Structures are given as C-alpha cells and as structure tokens.
Amino acid sequence: MQNQFDVIVVGGGHAGTEAAAAAARLGVRTLLLTQNLDTIGQMSCNPAIGGIGKGHLVKEVDALGGIMALAIDQAGIQFRTLNASKGPAVRATRAQADRSLYKRAVRRLLEDIPALQLFQGMVGDLLMEGDQLAGVILETGLVLRGPQVVLTTGTFLGGRVHMGDQSYAAGRAGDPPANALAQRLRAMAFPVARLKTGTPPRIDGRSIDYSVLEAQPGDTPPPAFSFMTQRIAVPQRACHITHTNIRTHEIIAANLHQSAMYGGHIQSVGPRYCPSIEDKVVRFAAKSAHQIFLEPEGLDTHEVYPNGISTSLPFTVQVELVRSMRGLENAVLLRPGYAIEYDYLDPRDLHLSLESQRLPGLFCAGQINGTTGYEEAAAQGLLAGLNAARRARDLAAWTPGRHEAYLGVMVDDLVTRGLDEPYRMFTSRAEYRLQLREDNADLRLTPHGRALGLVNDARWTAFSTKQDIVQAERRRLEGLRIHPGSASAGRIAAKTEQPLSRDVTALELLRRPDWDYVSLLNTLELPLCTDAQAREQLEIECKYAGYVARQHDEITRAARWEGTDIPADMDYAAVRGLSTEVLQRLARQRPQTIGLASRIPGVTPAAISLLLIHVKRRGLQQAG
C-alpha cells in the first residue's frame, strides 16, 4: 500500500463515504480509513433516508454526483412522497431501507471509484509536522500521510452508551468507541463539547399483531431519489402505525427518574427534533397519544424499528411501555433502546468550506460538527471531501450559498451560529425555500457539480437531455396559441366554466391553478412529453414562478424590520404558527428587537416572518 495520499477521510459512515467519494471523483489520491470495513454505510438508528428537509439534502447530494440517493434507490423497500398534496417546496421523498442491502450498495458504489482506496484501521492521532497537519496515525502505530484529513467520526469520539443508570463506553451499541483520538483532540485544545442522541428498542415482528394496525404502503410507482434512477427494482413493503396512549405516558412518567436522560446521568443536550419518548411525554404533557411508525428493517428479517420511542429508560420499563401500545401487547424486543453521549467539535471553528480555522488542512463533516441525521452528514461529507480535494489542488474552496441549496443553509448556520443542541435540517431554516425544492435540485446544482468535476459524463448527459426536453416543451407550449372561439378554446371553457376572452398560450394556461400538465394537454388533445421528470419540472416552474417572486419581496421586506422593537410584554404563545421549539426559545430569551430574535439559534426565518406580522398587527391594533 502506498502511504501517501492527497486526502485521508476518517470514518465510513454517511459523511465519510460521501467525502471519500467526492474527493476521489476529483481524481486526487483518496484514502477512506474506517474502524471496520463491514460497517461502511451502516445506519446507526432508523432504517430510512429522506423526509422533509432531509430529502432535499439527499437530492442535492445526488445533483452533485454523490452516492446516497443511488444507494437508497438500490436498497429502498418503501418510498413515499411526503406532503404530496402541499406545495412543491415542502414536498419531500422518504424511503425505508433494507439495512443490509443499503450497506452493500454503499460499499459497491465506493468500490467503483478508481482513485479511492479503502482501508480498515482505527485512527488514534493526527500526524503533525511542526504546526502542519501531515496525516494520521493508526492505533496500531501505522502512519498514513496526507496533508488533507477529513474527520467524520460520528458518535464515536469518546462515545458512551446509557440505559437507565448503567453506562459503558461504545461508539454505538456493539462497536468500540474512538477514545484515543478523542483524547488527542482534547489535548490539542480543539473546542470539544458533548451532545447526546438516542435510539428506540427494536421489536421482533413475529410478536406484533398486525391485524389490528393500520398499514401504510408506499407510493406506486415508488418515487426514486436519484435523478439517474429509472425505476425502483427492489420488492416493496408496508409500514404500520400504532400510537402511544395514556397508559404508555403513565408508565414513562412513573419511571422518569430512572431514565438516563432525566435521572441526571447525562448532562449533554439531545436533539429536540428527534426527542426521546421521555422528552415528548414531558414537553407535550397535554397530548394523549403520539403516532408510532413500525418500520421493517429489511426484506428478509422480522426486525422492526418503532419510530418515535427513542428511550434511555431501563430495559424492563422499555418492555412495559412498548407493550402498552395497540398491536404490541405481546411484543418481544430484539435490541434495547439506549442513549449515546459523544464529543463534537464546535463548528464555529470551521470555514464555510468545512476546513478548520485552527488547523488548516483538517476538515470536519457530519455528527462531529454537532449535526444529527444521515442526510445532514452526507451533504457535509460531500462538501468537505470536495474542498479537501480542491485544497490538494490549490484551488479555492466552493460552498453553495443559502439561496442555492439546503447544504448552503446548513453550513452557514453551523459555521456562523454554532449550536446548542444537535442540528437537524428543516425547510423552515431556509429563507429561500420556495426555490430550494427537491424537483429542481439538479437545476440548482448539477452545473456547479459539473464545473467542479463531481458530475460524470453519464449524469451530465442525462441532465442536459432533461433540460433540453424541458426547454423544448416550454417552447412548444409557448408557441401554442389558443384563439377564443376555436375548438380547443371550447374544450377549455367546458372544463373551467370560463370562456377565453383573448388569445392565450398553452404555457399561460399551465400557470393557472385550474390546470395540471396532463389534464391540460389532454384537453388540448396534444401528445404528452414522455419524460416524467421533465414534465414535473416544467409544471412546477410554471406554477411556482409567482410564489418565488413573492417570497423574494417578503425576504427583502423582512430585512427592513431588522431594528423593529418587540414589546417587552410580548405573549409569544399568541403568535400564530410558531413551533413549540421556537416559542420556548423566544420566551426564554425575550429578545428586544426582531434582529436580535433572528440571531437566536433555532429561530427560523419563517418564525421571524410570523413574528413580524404579529408585531405589526399588534402595533396597528394598538394604534387603531
């Protein structure tokens, strides 16, 4: 083995695999070093990819030539479009994965990249030459040289698993922690702090009474993640739905003192957005039930992931709480739920390129930056890998702006605001979210990806062809004028009960809320464009043009309110539409101005708009 590389990626999770793939795709000599080659691409927690905000990140990673979307398309066993009935900005794809097929797919995709070398080893230290980063040192003493190192150690740095009042050192249940490296990073005075997250117990599906549960099948046909996927070939499975109930909540409340989280065993902060069931019961005390999705873990295993009951209660309480739910009365558990506490590095040390300010050449991505979620990790990984490779080539870093990508929003948030709890992506974090849609991720990013060297010929050809088709179709509809009194106009009028008063183009009609692409073209007796992706893009473009313009106005207007005072007696609970989370944060900090409010971590641009409207309305009321 050569032991001189351009980029060394430490960690084979979701961040590490994208980082290594991105760097290697640029052709620089890349090494992916990970604790155990058999856990490459392992899903630590739920067997699912995507969801609102997260699906957007996956499509962005895909548009930039990443692997996550391709992998889930080869391993997904239930695909759905969430919010299908809502606006395209919040529409998102989500898929359940067969856990072992997913790992296989990631491994296979990595092995297809020529400049990428994999190696199994545990990194124990950074190799320094004077104050210059020069590579890494394995716990076995082996030195691997490379002036760019990407750390993606996930929950492994000083990882500690908690359940009830018991705890032990681990990177995740069954995997050893990365303690040597954690100690070294602390010794080198990196800004280290602790966070925590949790996972639910797993259930043996043979013990579930599915007959009393609502089934939730996927969409037909399954909506793929990758812009390159023609169709999903994996057999599909349904999820099932159950609920917590008063009894469940009583069990939890009665045992709260025994929870690792509430019993004082864990100091660090967990994700508010994937709260433990203990959290939910405490914070939403008024709610008498929470929905729990029973997600299959694979095609040929009975193991089931109960999404929504992450817990660090003692195991016996876990059994009781699971069995209090409908359909789970006789549930047998396969693995206990637990919480894990781990080191992260304050991302305010990072440039927007994800390179450390303190130690040039060191890049960080994923959970180590304080984020949570596979998709957040993957997107950062891609960016860090890209910029590490660019640095190796003496090229300037590249990062998409907040207006270009959720990836841009996330990195900007992390680097400028830091965090006080695990950071997760939401559409509400993006002030330009009407244009940061899943459907146009390729349009936003694939040309960048091509210029950066991330996008291969096949993807570029597919992208260009799609854009040509969209444009041809746009022109065709634009060129098609319908005259009042023509036969077409008659059919149009019959459908909308509104006769045309002047010449219109088919494109103008498509912009109107009455029409979708298919019914319009059928009514006009025109042949349909056969490319479904192209059709979708054209349709959304037309329909959305107005909203996007309006959003720009709103944002500009909001900027003008920067200095607006918030009344000292403000009742935040009265602000319509604020999430519980934002409400709590505002109520706790009570900022004096809208500008100050907007800089409180976790207070989203959307929340600021709501606040502005409220303050303005209150001002008018008091004035009136």
Add this chain to the structure above:
Amino acid sequence: MQNQFDVIVVGGGHAGTEAAAAAARLGVRTLLLTQNLDTIGQMSCNPAIGGIGKGHLVKEVDALGGIMALAIDQAGIQFRTLNASKGPAVRATRAQADRSLYKRAVRRLLEDIPALQLFQGMVGDLLMEGDQLAGVILETGLVLRGPQVVLTTGTFLGGRVHMGDQSYAAGRAGDPPANALAQRLRAMAFPVARLKTGTPPRIDGRSIDYSVLEAQPGDTPPPAFSFMTQRIAVPQRACHITHTNIRTHEIIAANLHQSAMYGGHIQSVGPRYCPSIEDKVVRFAAKSAHQIFLEPEGLDTHEVYPNGISTSLPFTVQVELVRSMRGLENAVLLRPGYAIEYDYLDPRDLHLSLESQRLPGLFCAGQINGTTGYEEAAAQGLLAGLNAARRARDLAAWTPGRHEAYLGVMVDDLVTRGLDEPYRMFTSRAEYRLQLREDNADLRLTPHGRALGLVNDARWTAFSTKQDIVQAERRRLEGLRIHPGSASAGRIAAKTEQPLSRDVTALELLRRPDWDYVSLLNTLELPLCTDAQAREQLEIECKYAGYVARQHDEITRAARWEGTDIPADMDYAAVRGLSTEVLQRLARQRPQTIGLASRIPGVTPAAISLLLIHVKRRGLQQAG
C-alpha cells in the same frame, strides 16, 4: 420480553447459531444473546465453508437438521468437491461464500424458528443461585434467567489483537472484546488458558493482475452441502492461484523478529494446521514456494482473501511480502493481517454432552473449547444446544460415538485428551473414517436427529424417500441376473474384455472396480434412477463394502499391538507417511509403547497404523 428461558445461548457465531437453532427446534424456550445482532453468522476469517474433514462436519450438522449447510447453499459463490478422484472417505465439499449473503442467510434461517428469540446484549457474568447456575447478567445489568447456558464466545474472551509489536484489546478487528465475562470465569476458577490464531491481510481485487494467474473455477453443476438443496441458485465466481517464492520467504525471514508471534509478544500456541506464513517459512524451510489461493469475498465487492498468508508481521512488511508474489506486484491492501490471542476453557472439564463437570447446566461449544474453524464450532454448537434442551426436559444427554460421526470423534478427542494447540478436524483423526463419509452423513445421523426432535417433517420425508429409492434401486439391481451368453453379457464382456463365467446380478457387477453406476446401467441398456443423491449412495455403498470390512479388521488388529514396544533408538523420520506434525510430537516425547504413543494428543489412529507397520517390519528385518 419474557426473561425466563430454558436455554440461553451466549454468542451469535457459528457455534452459537447452531446451538440456539438446535435447542429451539426441540421446542424449549431459547434465547440467543449476542453482542451485536448485525454480526450474527459473521465469518471472522476466510470466506469459505467445508474442506476435508470440515465438509464432513457440515454434512453431519445438516443431517441433524442444522443450519450451516443451508446457509452456505444460499450464499456460496464457488463450490467444489475436493479429492474427487480419490476414495469417497476423503472426498469433501468446499465452498466460497459471499460474506454478507452468508450472514443474511444465517439470520433468516434463525428467524424462521418459532421458539427462538434473539436479543442484542453483552454478557458480563453468570447468574448463580447458591452453587446453581441460574442464568446470565448483561453488562447493562439486565438479568436473564435460564438454568441451561451455552457459552460460545469464540475469540472474544479477553481477546487481544497483535500486529508487529503493537497490540490492543478486541474480540476480532473492529469488535470489542468480552473482558468482563473473561474476568468472571477466571474468578470462578474455570480452567482458563490462552490460544492464538491469525488472519491474512485482505487485498483490493482491482490491484491484482489476474491475467498472469491461474483461475480455479468451481465444479459444474456446483455440489451443494445440504441434503435438502436441489440446486445452487447463486451466481458463481472463480478463485485464482498464486505462490510465495524465495523472495517472499526472504522478506519474512528478515523480519521474523518483528512478528508478534516470533517477537515474543504472544506466548500462547496457534493452530499448526492453519499456520501463519511465518510458521510455514520457519517449519518448512526447505520449501521454496507455497500455494496461495485468492478467494473472492463476495459477488459485488473487489475484496479478496489471500488464503495461506495469515500473519502478524508489521503492516509494512505485510505489504512487501504480498507484493513479492506474482500477480500481486501492485497489490493494495484493504485490511491488515493480525494475530489474536484469547481465553479458552480446558475441554477436559466437559462431559461428552459438552456440559461442564464443574458447573452443571453450563455448556460450552466452539472456539471457547479450544477448537478452530467454523465447522468445528457449528457441530459442537448443535450438540451443546441439543443437550442443553434435553437437560431442560430432564432427558439423558446424547452424543454420537466415534464410529458414527466426526462430531463424535471431535468431542471424544476434546473431552478425553484436551489439547495443547487449537484443535481442527482431519479425516485422519477418525479410526472409522471409511464409514464416516460425506455421502452417508444422512444415513448415519438423520434417523438419530429425527428421534431427538431435530429433524423436521420436510427433511424426514426427503430422507425417507431417498432411502426408499436407494432400496428399490438396490433390489432392482439385485433382481437383475445376467446369464453368460445373453446379449447383456456380451456387451459387458466387450467392455471389460472378460466374459462372464457364471450368473451375476447387476448389483454384484456394480461392486466391481470396473464399473460405475452410469456406465453399467447404460451397458445393460437399463433406465437410470433419476435421483442423483440416491444413485451416489448406492454406488458408494457397493464399492465400499469391502474396504469398510477391511478397516474394521485393521482397527481390531491395531488394538492387539497396544503393548508393543517401540525401540529406544527409533528413527521416526524413517516411518513412511507420518505428517510433520506427528513426527515432531513422537520425536519429542519418544513413547515406550505403541499404546503410549496412541495417547499423545495429535497422534492420529492413522499414524499409529503406520508406526505399527514400521515397527513390525523393523522387527522382522532384525529377526531376519
């Protein structure tokens, strides 16, 4: 989860999975507890099942309703019959596995067994009530009750990985060790000692020049392991062959002092039969080349397992030695080779049932008993699981005799002789090996398995049908008399150039070495029996009847030589056919009689026969 079981199996390796499957198949409440559900059925070392002696064990496990043969038939990517041209006693099946498909298959087979429950957890202690075994305690404090416990902890008890002069605690690379349990077993004064084994580095197949290497495809059609498998449906792959050379041996010799094994870092003894490449170079100094098989690790990975170069040299030396071989000049390594040292419990504490004498209710199987190999582990696991379940039901233990199964030979060897190095199965260990063949494993064991409750209806029906067919075919051939002068006799004579002198049955002809089943029946213009397994069994039965009888004589005769003196000046090197291993042992101990020689561990019955012949001949020569 219920927490009261009849049988608790600790460990999800090859012993543990068979133990759990066997116990659960008997219908007793069985729990399989393992560190990580994702590593159930994991192959720690080479991606292959079977081989000489080992294939026999796999077929025995299958005949007793076990899972290993079914799993490899669902995951095998190259199947061969070894020694196909030799006698059926030493013929053996061997298959390469797709590592991840193998794990999937094992997991799926386990999940199909109703009385079996899986649970992820690390056992830290045995639960005692007074001096009675009452269950196990997890490292998280959870207590699981069950009066029968089967320990199958593999290389994990106090496991320590070594490479060069570096070492660290691990159960195997990437997995944490079982230290708490190891400490408890020592504290409880179990007879603990240390052994070691090793594994080679893995190679990135993309860096191998296959064009200069000899390919070794599997047999067509692939010979299945399980008596239940109709045909292998997995795509097949070839292995490749390269060799070590003088240069390789020089590199190793020059760096021997740096080897964990030879540098004094490991005290314990490793397997003589899977020696490290350091061992081979030292012990067979005269050999200028060793054959190395390059085995694919799976269908869609480039990872390659170089069978034959297990090593604990420092990693940089590993790279050098790999690259000294043809086709590997540019080899890139994916994982380092290493040695592992671990605790085992002296099996002389065990009954033939594999139950501990010291602690009733505790059973041990696999590597923890000092054996090496997946197949040895699986066979012991099945026996331990069976007998644990029988104990739960107050039934007497069952163990096959040395004349019935390799499993019987192995357990008898372990329990009565103990070991001073990892125990591996060889055909030469079995004095009745002419009747302990792969082909008749079902005949030897399936009726036992049925009576014991291990064999389900499907297998029993298949077995009975096959035996009916064999018997019908035997009767058909027995009833078929060929008269000298008949047309059939003429065709027979034409083939063998020997006219018939009297009436013979077709069965008698089949016993003769001239004929195999197919050519005989074709010559007689008779329709063939369509069941290939049945045909094979009948043919071998006929051909082998004579040999088997002769073997019985030999064994009886050997018993008579028990008190025969061995000359004090005996030159063991002059004994024809002794293995290097046996030779060294005899030369070291210089036993006074044949009887004493036969009780030296590792000195096989076959070796005793050779020794007897030699001593007798020498006696005659000196007398003459």
